[in-house]
Amino acid sequence: MFGKSGSAAxxxxxxxxxxxxxxxxxxxxxAVIRKNKQIGKVGGLRxxxxxxxKARKSTVxxxxxxxxxxxxxxxxxxxxxxGEYVRDAAGLIRAMxxxx
Numbered sequence: 001m002f003g004k005s006g007s008a009a010x011x012x013x014x015x016x017x018x019x020x021x022x023x024x025x026x027x028x029x030x031a032v033i034r035k036n037k038q039i040g041k042v043g044g045l046r047x048x049x050x051x052x053x054k055a056r057k058s059t060v061x062x063x064x065x066x067x068x069x070x071x072x073x074x075x076x077x078x079x080x081x082x083g084e085y086v087r088d089a090a091g092l093i094r095a096m097x098x099x100x
Contacts, residue, residue: 041065
């Protein structure tokens with residue numbers, strides 16, 4: 001979780017700790033949290049999605065701004081990792097956390 005693209009993961013970890021909610025299993029995230037609570041795109045998406053696939057994550061949560069780039073990936077990649085797209089911090093929290 002280094003750099004701006006790790007900011008979404010840090011937000012989720014802190015929110016989960018404070019709320020008592022749990023991070024869903026088999027999910028990864030790579031996105032930038034902007035000052036206005038909007039979710040921004042990340043660079044190097046191919047490598048991040050491939051890392052999620054290698055770690056056997058079934059879903060990777062991304063900014064809606066990264067959707068076009070993700071859709072250009074090979075079918076093999078999209079078959080192993082599903083993309084879920086969010087616009088803001090509230091959507092990110094809904095996508096990543098659950099009660100148990």
